[in-house]
Amino acid sequence: MPVESAILGLYGVxxxxxxxxxxxxxxxxxxxxxxxxxxxxxxxxxxxxxxxxRSAPREELLVxxxxxxxxxxxxxxxxxITDAAVHRIDWTASWLTLFGWIGVSGVFKLxxxxxxxxxxxxx
Numbered sequence: 714m715p716v717e718s719a720i721l722g723l724y725g726v727x728x729x730x731x732x733x734x735x736x737x738x739x740x741x742x743x744x745x746x747x748x749x750x751x752x753x754x755x756x757x758x759x760x761x762x763x764x765x766x767r768s769a770p771r772e773e774l775l776v777x778x779x780x781x782x783x784x785x786x787x788x789x790x791x792x793x794i795t796d797a798a799v800h801r802i803d804w805t806a807s808w809l810t811l812f813g814w815i816g817v818s819g820v821f822k823l824x825x826x827x828x829x830x831x832x833x834x835x836x
Contacts, residue, residue: 714766717818718759724811725755738811740792740802754784758815765822771829778822785816 727735732748743751758781765777789812796802 714762718762718766721755721762721815722759725752725759728752728755738807740804740806740808758784771826774822774826774829778819778824778826781815781819782823783819785812785814785819788812789816 724735728748729752732743732745732752736743736745736748736751739748739751761777761780765773789809792802796804
């Protein structure tokens, strides 16, 4: 998880400090203001992942996994729905990989938390 935290944190800082350059991965054009606002998503995720990595009680792992799953997978679903109407989304942009990775990582955290709960219940 430290690598995941570092990647999200690095992207969040770069989006904050150089918004037009690092905002170019989005499926639509974003201005500097919105890129800097979006950086908060990545910085908060990086901080949450780091804290859970340091000491991961089951409840915190569940909350982080749920948050990542919803942010990653529902962001993609929302854009799919929007693109059905506007047909202007760049599906080759790397944002899809980034949000897909966040969502899948969240699903794995949910799985790990459920396994942790199962092992605690059996004891």
